Amino acid sequence: MTIHRFAHADAASLQEVVAALDETCLPLGGGTDLVAMMKAGLMAPERLVNLKTLPDHHGVRPGDGGWRIGALMTLADLAADPAVAEAPALASLVEAVLDSASPQLRTMATLGGNLLQRPRCWYFRNPEVPCWRKGGRRCFAFRGENKYHTLLGGGPCYAPHPSDPAVALLALGAAVRLSGPAGDRTLALDDFYVTPTRDAQRADGYHPVTVLAPDEVLVEVLIPGSAANARSAYVKLMERGVWDFALVSVAVNLALSDAGQVAAARVALGGVAAVPWRATEAEEALLGGSLTPEAIDRAAEAVVAGTRPLEHNAYKVDQLKAALRQALRRWTAD
Amino acid sequence: MALNFRGPDAVPLTLQINGEAHQVLVEPRRTLLSVLREELGLTGTKRGCGQGQCGACTVILDGETAYACLTLAIECEGREIVTIEGIAQGDALHPVQAAFIQHDGYQCGFCTPGQVVSAVALLAHTPQPSEAEIRAGMAGNICRCGAYPAIIRSVRAAAETMAEQEG
Numbered sequence: 001m002t003i004h005r006f007a008h009a010d011a012a013s014l015q016e017v018v019a020a021l022d023e024t025c026l027p028l029g030g031g032t033d034l035v036a037m038m039k040a041g042l043m044a045p046e047r048l049v050n051l052k053t054l055p056d057h058h059g060v061r062p063g064d065g066g067w068r069i070g071a072l073m074t075l076a077d078l079a080a081d082p083a084v085a086e087a088p089a090l091a092s093l094v095e096a097v098l099d100s101a102s103p104q105l106r107t108m109a110t111l112g113g114n115l116l117q118r119p120r121c122w123y124f125r126n127p128e129v130p131c132w133r134k135g136g137r138r139c140f141a142f143r144g145e146n147k148y149h150t151l152l153g154g155g156p157c158y159a160p161h162p163s164d165p166a167v168a169l170l171a172l173g174a175a176v177r178l179s180g181p182a183g184d185r186t187l188a189l190d191d192f193y194v195t196p197t198r199d200a201q202r203a204d205g206y207h208p209v210t211v212l213a214p215d216e217v218l219v220e221v222l223i224p225g226s227a228a229n230a231r232s233a234y235v236k237l238m239e240r241g242v243w244d245f246a247l248v249s250v251a252v253n254l255a256l257s258d259a260g261q262v263a264a265a266r267v268a269l270g271g272v273a274a275v276p277w278r279a280t281e282a283e284e285a286l287l288g289g290s291l292t293p294e295a296i297d298r299a300a301e302a303v304v305a306g307t308r309p310l311e312h313n314a315y316k317v318d319q320l321k322a323a324l325r326q327a328l329r330r331w332t333a334d
Numbered sequence: 335m336a337l338n339f340r341g342p343d344a345v346p347l348t349l350q351i352n353g354e355a356h357q358v359l360v361e362p363r364r365t366l367l368s369v370l371r372e373e374l375g376l377t378g379t380k381r382g383c384g385q386g387q388c389g390a391c392t393v394i395l396d397g398e399t400a401y402a403c404l405t406l407a408i409e410c411e412g413r414e415i416v417t418i419e420g421i422a423q424g425d426a427l428h429p430v431q432a433a434f435i436q437h438d439g440y441q442c443g444f445c446t447p448g449q450v451v452s453a454v455a456l457l458a459h460t461p462q463p464s465e466a467e468i469r470a471g472m473a474g475n476i477c478r479c480g481a482y483p484a485i486i487r488s489v490r491a492a493a494e495t496m497a498e499q500e501g
């Protein structure tokens with residue numbers, strides 16, 4: 001478990017960081033994923049740039065009626081920030097963050113690093129196994145031990161995306177601001193995450209699931225004002241009670257009219273696809289109706305549309321339905 | 335201003351540990367855990383998984399608990415590091431340590447330094463925690479022996495002792 005040798009610098013300005021970044025020089029957030037990957041010999045950058053010493057992007061600011069969240073915020077600071085913790089519309093994000101990892105990991109991990117973490121698949125994390133996702137020939141989970149693997153999106157890789165906050169943010173309609181040598185660009189999370197393909201590959205063999213370029217830094221997460229008028233919930237099902245990755249998770253963001261009609265709906269799923277997944281069929285099933293038991297039944301059927309279980313993970317289909325019902329029932333108690 | 339890269343050869347670091355400055359000469363790839371244990375002989379902080387999955391290596395950095403196994407030592411310069419060796423006041427045990435002994439808050443004891451460090455940090459933030467707050471605050475420390483009920487009793491007892499000492 002000795003890490004390979006590398007050089008290290010504390011960043012002082014974003015310009016100097018993006019000028020230095022490339023396939024051999026990586027940004028370091030909290031290190032909770034990157035250091036573990038280096039210990040396993042699965043990543044071996046020659047240089048690391050510590051982003052935590054940058055002066056900006058450590059807090060929450062208002063923006064366009066919504067929120068701008070600095071990507072260098074730790075998960076612990078994010079959940080405790082009054083602007084986030086006291087906003088009913090962001091309940092799902094707070095739940096997702098506090099359901100993530102452990103207290104120690106949340107004081108270390110940054111939001112940006114969380115959105116960019118690599119898969120937790122046991123084949124992928126095993127240095128002895130040359131799986132497709134890290135440049136090998138095939139996905140061993142497809143015909144192997146796939147109890148924790150995906151239901152949606154198909155191959156070539158069946159490892160689910162491990163982030164909880166990403167799922168909540170996708171349902172909130174969030175975007176990310178990326179900073180590179182040529183300037184900034186802002187992308188909706190729907191466009192930031194892409195299923196892994198043969199063509200998109202890093203020099204070390206890794207197939208990414210975001211369009212982030214090697215010389216770009218994720219600097220901010222933008223939550224639109226439209227989310228502010230809605231209500232949100234996050235339901236995560238785990239094997240253990242705490243400190244566990246999602247088997248499945250569901251994030252819901254609903255705008256209800258005064259008459260209780262669903263005026264807008266976004267539903268996102270975790271643990272079931274290589275990327276945080278938009279459940280558009282469930283959104284359509286909810287739209288325009290009220291949250292009657294029948295409507296919830298229809299949404300629960302719709303949320304599993306298109307799922308294709310592997311040999312050992314069909315249980316996740318039932319879990320998805322249950323998690324969506326649980327989320328929607330938060331608003332039908334009265 | 336260009337980035338100032340240090341390493342990959344060993345670089346001199348000053349680490350503030352348990353109130354004392356320590357000089358070490360280590361490569362940037364070294365974790366705080368390996369520097370504590372192998373350079374400074376502070377072996378109270380345990381290495382369990384080395385992957386952020388067990389909590390045996392818990393230390394306090396600037397008042398917040400962290401896993402030393404995933405923390406680079408080079409990023410700890412200028413930070414206030416507290417390890418299990420810094421919890422007692424000389425020979426006087428911290429109330430959390432005394433409570434773990436009195437309430438059998440362990441079996442084999444391997445996870446105990448991490449548990450004690452987490453409990454000390456928890457009670458510093460939340461002096462009178464509810465049962466739910468104790469469970470949430472201690473959630474990042476696994477006990478393979480399953481001493482959890484006794485660990486929770488110990489933390490609760492320590493909170494009471496500390497409240498009495500305050501009052």
Ligand SMILES: Cc1cc2nc3c(=O)[nH]c(=O)nc-3n(C[C@H](O)[C@H](O)[C@H](O)COP(=O)(O)OP(=O)(O)OC[C@H]3O[C@@H](n4cnc5c(N)ncnc54)[C@H](O)[C@@H]3O)c2cc1C
Nearest residue numbers: 029030031032033034101109110112113114116163164218
């Ligand atoms: C035992 C365990 C349990 C966990 N459970 C959960 C869980 O339940 N839910 C969950 O969501 N997560 C979980 N995690 C994952 C954890 O939340 C992530 O490891 C963490 O959020 C990563 O953030 P970081 O800042 O430490 O990233 P780092 O490890 O520093 O970086 C991760 C990657 O992102 C890149 N990077 C980091 N920041 C930026 C940036 N701003 N711009 C561009 N690139 C960047 C790095 O180069 C690296 O490739 C768990 C982890 C462990 C070890």
Ligand code: FES
Nearest residue numbers: 382383384389403
């Ligand atoms: S040794 Fe650090 S968490 Fe297990």
Ligand code: FES
Nearest residue numbers: 441443477478479
């Ligand atoms: S007392 Fe043995 S691991 Fe906790």
